[in-house]
Amino acid sequence: MAVPGPKARLWLWRLAAWTAGLAPLLWLGARVLQSRLGANPVEFLEHRAGDWSLRLLLATLAMTPLRRLTGWSEPIRVRRLLGLWAFFWICLHFAIYLTFDLEGSPAALAKDLVKRTYITIGFAAWLLLLPLAITSTQGWQRRLKRRWAQLHQLVYAAALLGVLHYLWLVKADLREPLLYLAILVVLLGWRLPWRGILRGHSPPRRTT
Amino acid sequence: MLIRILPPHALRESEVTPESIYLNRRRFLGGLGAGAAALALPLAAGAAEAPGAALAPLKVGTRREQAGGEKVSDFDTVSTYNNFYEFGTDKDDPARNAHTLHTRPWTVVVDGECEAPGRVDIDTLLAGGLEERIYRHRCVEAWSIVVPWVGLPLGGFLKRYKPTSNARYVAFETLYDPKQMPDTRYGVLDWPYLEGLRIDEAMHPLTMLTVGMYGKVLPNQNGAPLRLTVPWKYGFKSIKSIVRIRFVATQPPTTWNRMAAREYGFYSNVNPHVDHPRWSQAKERRLGELFKRDTLMFNGYPEVASLYGGMDLKKNY
Numbered sequence: 001m002a003v004p005g006p007k008a009r010l011w012l013w014r015l016a017a018w019t020a021g022l023a024p025l026l027w028l029g030a031r032v033l034q035s036r037l038g039a040n041p042v043e044f045l046e047h048r049a050g051d052w053s054l055r056l057l058l059a060t061l062a063m064t065p066l067r068r069l070t071g072w073s074e075p076i077r078v079r080r081l082l083g084l085w086a087f088f089w090i091c092l093h094f095a096i097y098l099t100f101d102l103e104g105s106p107a108a109l110a111k112d113l114v115k116r117t118y119i120t121i122g123f124a125a126w127l128l129l130l131p132l133a134i135t136s137t138q139g140w141q142r143r144l145k146r147r148w149a150q151l152h153q154l155v156y157a158a159a160l161l162g163v164l165h166y167l168w169l170v171k172a173d174l175r176e177p178l179l180y181l182a183i184l185v186v187l188l189g190w191r192l193p194w195r196g197i198l199r200g201h202s203p204p205r206r207t208t
Numbered sequence: 209m210l211i212r213i214l215p216p217h218a219l220r221e222s223e224v225t226p227e228s229i230y231l232n233r234r235r236f237l238g239g240l241g242a243g244a245a246a247l248a249l250p251l252a253a254g255a256a257e258a259p260g261a262a263l264a265p266l267k268v269g270t271r272r273e274q275a276g277g278e279k280v281s282d283f284d285t286v287s288t289y290n291n292f293y294e295f296g297t298d299k300d301d302p303a304r305n306a307h308t309l310h311t312r313p314w315t316v317v318v319d320g321e322c323e324a325p326g327r328v329d330i331d332t333l334l335a336g337g338l339e340e341r342i343y344r345h346r347c348v349e350a351w352s353i354v355v356p357w358v359g360l361p362l363g364g365f366l367k368r369y370k371p372t373s374n375a376r377y378v379a380f381e382t383l384y385d386p387k388q389m390p391d392t393r394y395g396v397l398d399w400p401y402l403e404g405l406r407i408d409e410a411m412h413p414l415t416m417l418t419v420g421m422y423g424k425v426l427p428n429q430n431g432a433p434l435r436l437t438v439p440w441k442y443g444f445k446s447i448k449s450i451v452r453i454r455f456v457a458t459q460p461p462t463t464w465n466r467m468a469a470r471e472y473g474f475y476s477n478v479n480p481h482v483d484h485p486r487w488s489q490a491k492e493r494r495l496g497e498l499f500k501r502d503t504l505m506f507n508g509y510p511e512v513a514s515l516y517g518g519m520d521l522k523k524n525y
Binding site for chain 1: 351394467499
């Protein structure tokens, strides 16, 4: 088989990114139609939406290291798509909680935000990602220039808060949230300027 | 001619498993497992028609509805969604994994501060005097079910062993066997699982030693062959698959309390006014319902309030 050309390669990467975001939605939709959501359907949907939020957020954060390690340009060109899908899943997760756990009551939300640290943390993560989703268009990218890249570094904090949110609500079995944390630590740790740190002088500024 | 009249539980010589098969039972079971895997799809379809069909029915005397007329949960719900960490920490893990638990032979040791310590075989307990009680069951995780349990009042059972005046608490212990309980290999909790009640809580007429549900023996995942049912306390107090009951003088250690004392107290009475440090206990989701409902004080069993007269339930959570 012939090696796909650059256009075909980008098309394949886009297809993969759409699949990563959309396939879980189709899978959940099929289970809703077949009433195969287990004994606690609300919890099932809420937790699966939370899972895919974190997975897609981590996938988004993996694109830069992937590009640097392989030299391919495609990971960077599907990064925004993956990020928007992650945001979609976080919105779905939040909407299920608002609708079924709080029955849409703003007072109940306010109470949870004040009293429940894991809710505060999760909400903060969503709030941090909101401006990133809004400014994800090319128009905003042009308008904000250098600030755009600075603004979008908020994704690091959002991912950390997202994983902490998961870690904080688990009762005893921390294995799964710790796995997410480990992946996040690798992805963020990879971004640190290790050469500079190891040589003991300040790193050269990297242009994004 | 000698006519031997066998008690109903006695085994005939012909029913005894030959030693060679007994010794090879794991290989035999392995073969069964492979066969079962091949049959899994049609079997699952059959199970959907008659859930729990394989469980032995129990002879039930009196039946008491003690859940305020609330709708009983589906057997399917109760048997596929619960916590039994010895078989995994997801709610559907116990139903998938607890088939490795062997509930025969099974004896329970009763000892400690009592005049007549002893042991009792599960089949003796199943033989008679069973009653059905329909209770609400409320998990500390804010979900709940309504279950027709089958069993006997714990108080009457305990009195057979003549507890002394030193017996101020009762300690309970779950089986701990990593061969049967694969998830105990992970240090998620300290095994064996331990629970305890104050003696007056144990003697309260609501407290049940439970051997079945829905008119049949307990499915493994629900704590077969023998568990506790304490309907006014959070579900984790109702310890499963009990092998030992001990009368003790001082408050015994309990698993979740040792794990996180700030979050799980010894008493753990259902109380909508005392939140878990990380989440609210004011509401609960009744499985089968979409929206949450208000949690009732003592899970709707106000008759137990007198056990806690003069106690600050915010401190003694």
